[in-house]
Amino acid sequence: MDIKRADLPLLISLDILLEEKNVTKAAQRLNISQPALSTQLARLRVLFEDPLLVPAEVGRGMVLTERALNLQHKLRASINELKFAVNFKSSFDPLTSRRKFTIATNDSVFTILGLPVLKKVLSFNNPGLQISFVSVFGVNVKEDLEKGHIDLYIGDINKMPDSLKVRYLMKDSFIMAQKKRHARGTKKPTLNEYCQLSHVIVSAKGDLSSSIDHLLSEQSQTRNIVASVPSYNQIALVLTNSDCVATLPKQLLEKYQDTLDLIELPFSIPPFELGMAWHVKSQEDEAMVWLRQQFTQAKF
Structure with missing residues (x-):
């Protein structure tokens, strides 16, 4: 079978067909018409070069071919894994999580804002939770955030690249x-x-x-x-x-x-205003949400 010619809905339909062994019932579960599902089954037979389901000798149901029997459990497991991957939302616990954060800033900002956050991270006594502060000198903020070389940039809020997510942190004179x-x-x-x-x-x-x-x-x-x-x-x-x-x-x-x-x-x-910037890809990352909260809550 050429997997490139099969799309995900087709494989999901096959999974239900193999379970129900009945086109009408499978179509009802998939919320599509029986003719549409019959068309999909015809495509699947061509792709797998196998009938997959054949009429039962007794009753109105269908019987799985040997190829379909070998495929059924593997297909169901693969679809379940895919559902898990799609629905999975990782949780972040600073006491147990293994994560390294990299923040680009200058040492003035580190002293004012970074040091309280560093102390907070160290207070969890979790060797798997690491934080690195790197100099902004030579850093391409937009590119390095996009590539994941840095997780957060803290600096003059009025000089942040437009494409980044930005939040105000503080003002100083x-x-x-x-x-x-x-x-x-x-x-x-x-x-x-x-x-x-x-x-x-x-x-x-x-x-x-x-x-x-x-x-x-x-x-x-x-x-x-x-x-x-x-x-x-x-x-x-x-x-x-x-x-x-x-x-x-x-x-x-x-x-x-x-x-x-x-x-x-x-x-x-x-006076000048400091802000933090991050790439849109980490907007919903629970670990990054937690990290940003540490800076907004920092006592300096």
Whole structure:
């Protein structure tokens, strides 16, 4: 038999025919007309090169041929497996499930949002439940989500690709940080004083300017950037060992208030909004629904 020439409804009809051994009763169960089912049976006989069912010598029913008898139980088992696969909806239990999640974000977002989720995952003490945070640098968000290289992307909600599912997570503002007992004191600087300070910024590429410098240029101001580091969480180390200052997300810098003073800026920077994005294919995945809930419920 050439299986490519048989469609699924034809095989389902055969399954019922083999069970009922009667075209009229099988047609009633399949909710089709008797002539239509007789036409299907004729096709099946050609496909299997076997009569499959022949008139009974006694009564009005039919008898299965040897080929049909050998086929019946295997066909029923295959159809049941297919029904199970179609109707199966996997459940997710973080205490027992084996699943690895991969989230792309930067280390600032990890510190603010990712760390509470990581702590929650670790609290289940389930070695089969794993979570990886990877750098967004070099990640093609849309493509990597589609291919399953990453499960979730967290970043600026206004820069999410249009084709992805997106949910708002939080808003944050910017603030200046310096080491405690800095020689300049803790008063709010004027704009000129701010620009004259030695600034360190974050840049994965080693750039010595950022969007903040674009804002300052609109006010005909230029700040004194003396260094850049690739990681947000390296900033605290630099500040505590120098007289540099940094302007970064407030909720990130609040994690380091034991060693840093946070000071209001002398100019306005628009707040930014963080969101998470995922591919539509994982919209109903129970494990992914659970993961997204951890971020929406995170206490940061």
